[in-house]
Amino acid sequence: MTERTHTEVAARRPGLSAAEVAERVARGEVNDVPVRSSRSVTGIVRANVFTRFNAIIGVLFLIILMVGPIQDGLFGIVIVANTAIGIVQELRAKRTLDSLAVIGEARPTVRRDGAAVRIPTSGIVLGDLIELGPGDKVVVDGETAEADGLEIDESLLTGETEPVIKRDGDPVMSGSFVVAGGGAFTATRVGREAYAARLAEEASRFTLVNSELRGGISRILKYVTWLMVPTAVGLVISQFTVESHDWRESVRRTIGGITPMVPEGLVLLTSMAFAIGVIRLGRRQCLVQELPAIEGLARVDTVCLDKTGTLTEGGMDVTELRTLDGADRDRAARALAALGGVESRPNASLQAIIDAYPPAGADGWRCTAALPFSSARGYSGAAFAEPGGGAGTWLLGAPDVLLPDGHPALAEADRLGGTGLRVLLLSRSERAPGDPRAARAVDPQALVVLEQRLRPDAADTLRYFAEQDVRTKVISGDNARSVGAVAGKLGLPGAERPVDARRLPREREAMAAAVEEGSVFGRVTPQQKREMVGALQSRGHHVAMTGDGVNDVLALKDADIGVAMGSGSEATRAVAQIVLLDNSFTSLPSVVAEGRRVIGNITRVATLFLTKTVFSVLLALLVVFWQIPYPFLPRHLTLLSTLTIGVPAFFLALAPNRERARPQFVRRVLRYATPAGVICGLAAFATYLVARHHYTGAGALNAETSAATLALFLLELWVLAIVARPYTWWRIVLVLAMVAGFGVVLVVPALQRFFALKLVGEQVPWTAVAIVAVAGVALEVAWSWVRRREPKALAAAAASS
Structure with a gap:
């Protein structure tokens, strides 16, 4: 017999005894590095509560509470509710992530009392004898105790691409992984003393860094802050000058001008969209190891698949x-x-x-x-x-x-x-x-x-990617003709022309051209997989790589999105951003769709929020220049924001969206939000000036404000109707429901008094509608211009990248 069992191996080196393990645990010699699958509860609360704009809104809310009435402080209550919703959603996402992280956690095999047992990584103690096999990740530092053709890849730590042959007594570093052979090593450094742990001491597995979406929103908020400060100062001086006889009214009008400048719900909806994306994917047994992966999925235009374990069972x-x-x-x-x-x-x-x-x-x-x-x-x-x-x-x-x-x-x-x-x-x-x-x-x-054995669902998945304009490339270490035959049975275009990777050109540009043209590649080495991913990226492609074997690790690490199978090696699961815990290839379409839903919808709702910011800044500047009272009270803008932005944005952010994400998030949002905001601001201000000319005597200011509020509501509703395209039944119902909500406020006497809204006469309201009609045409023209310009802008962005 040639077979060597665990029992035979353990007889050579029995490992630690239970008493020795207990002694080391008592001394604290345990691998106690915390596996943080998400932010802590404290971190979630802090991130949602203590923000720059919550501080601004909080101060303004306290001032309104002092000067009254309470309905002008509704914006503060809305902020509290929004923040609470954000915290609850992130906590739900945290529970999902934490539970999935436990399922997907590596469980190394150690020898104790002569028996091989699998334990959590956190259960390893100093001196443990840890077994290694192909695909296993080295989880702590140690010294080789047994080596049977043991070859370890340390490229993720040292950059050295060639596997290192290990012999008895040689050191092994945490973060490396086994590519061939087997053996065992003795743990010499555990916990925060281990090499990989020292490198990642301050890193969290689930993080929001390196996200174009989050970075873009941060840039937008920075721009808003720069605009807000001087505009708010000018508005304060103006309103106290104009309304010098009533300082309380000056305060209310000033706060009414400042609060709408803050896109307070944008950050909330972004965080919530990420969190709900994590929860939805978690229900499909998809572990998201880095939150930006959800965003990255939306940008994927090329998926590289390993044949074994992906197309085949x-x-x-x-x-x-x-x-x-x-x-x-x-x-x-x-x-x-x-x-x-x-x-x-x-x-x-x-x-x-x-x-x-x-x-x-x-x-x-x-x-x-x-x-x-x-x-x-x-x-x-x-x-x-x-x-x-x-x-x-x-x-x-x-x-x-x-x-x-x-x-x-x-x-x-x-x-x-x-x-x-x-x-x-x-x-x-x-x-x-x-x-x-x-x-x-x-x-x-x-x-x-x-x-x-072909996966029965593989053909449908490949067909989905083709329909969504995502190119699929099969990259395998097997014979090229065999891989091509398998891909051909599944209907992959180009499978009839398989490429032997040993004949690919070594020069990067030539390789990039060959990889871009081909669909099926065989006899691909692990290093070539990495180079092929890089070649596609050099052509401007966003690449997702799937795999389950140790030969996929380098390519998974370098791809924009790495997707590992849950049954794959520990090394592949460690470097991937997404882990399919149920090993189902059919999960990939839903994973990609979730990414597109998140970023596509955030782009939609960001346009709504920034349109409001632009017209608010413009209105404040016009008021300062004309030296007249600000047209709106805080309650008016709270009502409009709720009906035309807050409630619709919530539904739009969670709606299905299959459109592939495009680059230049900030430019794309501002390209329409800026002209839309300018048009809305000018039209609302023109209506306000007409009303000021028409109404005189007691109650004139409320009548003027009501006319301006009507105009602004209709214009914001028009922007919402544009952003909600293409129309579906529920989007039409959503827009009509917002119209009905505003109509109820205008006709119910109690709500008229509460919101200080009452249309007086017919001339000014119909004049407001006429101004809105003209401004609506301008909004449509601006939208058409943006849509025509977008392909050219995208082409220019691609060329520059």
């Missing part, structure tokens, strides 16, 4: 063992059984071979040297001895890696691969398996034919 079946050149079938079967017994953690192909040829079939063969499988190498091998001599070195790997060009067996392997089957070559060699020359002169013995 993990399992395979051996369908045929085809001997070559009269080789002994029984001996080939015994060799396969022996090779299966060598690997303690077989991959999918070898597991299928083990199922077909159990290690018991190689009784009497003793392994003397072994070479574990590596994606970069393309084969594995072992040397065996048997009673009476014989056995020798056997290699198992890709035919086109082990055989020279033109070999007759290659044509047969290529023919089988062209039908979608996977083909491995079993061969003998005169050299030791670890000798780099072992694969250069082999004696082929048999072709092992494996059938891959």
Whole structure:
């Protein structure tokens, strides 16, 4: 027998005893680095409450409470409600993230009291003996205690791309991962002393940094602050000069001019959209490890897929063992059984071979040297001895890696691969398996034919991406024709022209052109996957990469969005932004759709908020210049903001939206919000001047304000109607409901008194409607101009990037 069980390995090194573990725990020698899946409760409350604009609004609210009446302080109550909603939604998202993080957390295998057990990362203590296998992540620093062809990739820490062969006594660093072989290491530094923990001490796994959306909103708020300060000072001086006989009215009019400048709900809705996105994806068993990933998903225009585990299910079946050149079938079967017994953690192909040829079939063969499988190498091998001599070195790997060009067996392997089957070559060699020359002169013995199981939902998923204008590229380490055949069965365009990655040009620009043109690539090494992702990014593409194996780690890390399968290796889950915990490829469309919904809808509602900010600043400047009372009281603008921005924005922010996100968020929002705000401000002010000329005597100011409020409401409603396009039944109902709400305020006497709104006569209200009609035409013209200009602006942005 060649199989080595956990029990046999543990007999060599039993690991710590329960008493030793308890002693180390008592001394605090535990891997106690907190896994923060989200902001703390305190952090969430602080982020939602203690903001720059909440402070401004809070001060203004306290002033209104002192001068009264209470209805002019409604804006403060709205802010409190909005903040509470934001906190509740983020807390819900936190619970979702925390529960999913526990499910997706790595659970390393340690030896204790002679037995191999899986424990949480936080349960490791100093001196623990931790086992390693292909795809495992090194979770703490240590020293190699056992090495069986152990190769570790430290590129994520050192930048060195070549795997490092580890021998007994060699150090291992947390944050690296195993690419081949196996072994065990003793933990020498745990907790905050570990290398990776020191690098990431201040980092949170779930963060809002590096987000164009959040960064753009921060820039907008900065611009607003610059505009607010001088405008507010001028408004204060103006109103106290104009209304010198009534300082309380001056205060109310001043606050009425300042509060609408603040886009107070924009940050709330952005945070809420992110939080609800996390919750929705969590229900689909998608763990979002970085919040900007939701935004990044919306920008994805290219998805790179690994075939195995993504288009195909993990399992395979051996369908045929085809001997070559009269080789002994029984001996080939015994060799396969022996090779299966060598690997303690077989991959999918070898597991299928083990199922077909159990290690018991190689009784009497003793392994003397072994070479574990590596994606970069393309084969594995072992040397065996048997009673009476014989056995020798056997290699198992890709035919086109082990055989020279033109070999007759290659044509047969290529023919089988062209039908979608996977083909491995079993061969003998005169050299030791670890000798780099072992694969250069082999004696082929048999072709092992494996059938891959296609995911039943893969074709529908590929069709969805095609409909959404997202290009799909299959990048695999398997034979190019085999990969192309599988992709062809699923209907992927371009699958009939698979590309062998070994023939890709090395020069970056030439590679980028080849990768952009092709759809299916085979024989791709891990380093090439990384280079291909970079080549696509150099062409301006936003790339999502999916994978589950250790050979995908580098590409996942460099992609704009890395998506790992929950059953994948610890290393892939650690570097990915999204983890599909249910391993369902069908989750990807919903993941992409969620990203598009978030950023597309935030762009919509940001236009509403900034239109209000622009016309508020303009109105304040016009009032200062004309030296007249500000047209509105705080209660009027609170009512308008609620009906035309607050309530509609809430529904629009959560609505479905499949439009792919486009760059230049700030410019795109301001491109329409600025002219729309100017048009609204000028039209409302013109209505106010007409009303001031018409109304005289007691109550004139309220009549003037009511006419201006009517005009401003209709104009903001017009902007809402434009932003809500394309219309659906519920969007039409939403707009009509807001009209009905304002109508109720105008006709119910109690609400008229509460909001100080009453239209007097017919001439001025109808004049206001006429002014709105003219301004509405201007809004439509501005919108059309922006829509025509947008493709040119996007092209210019792409060229500059």
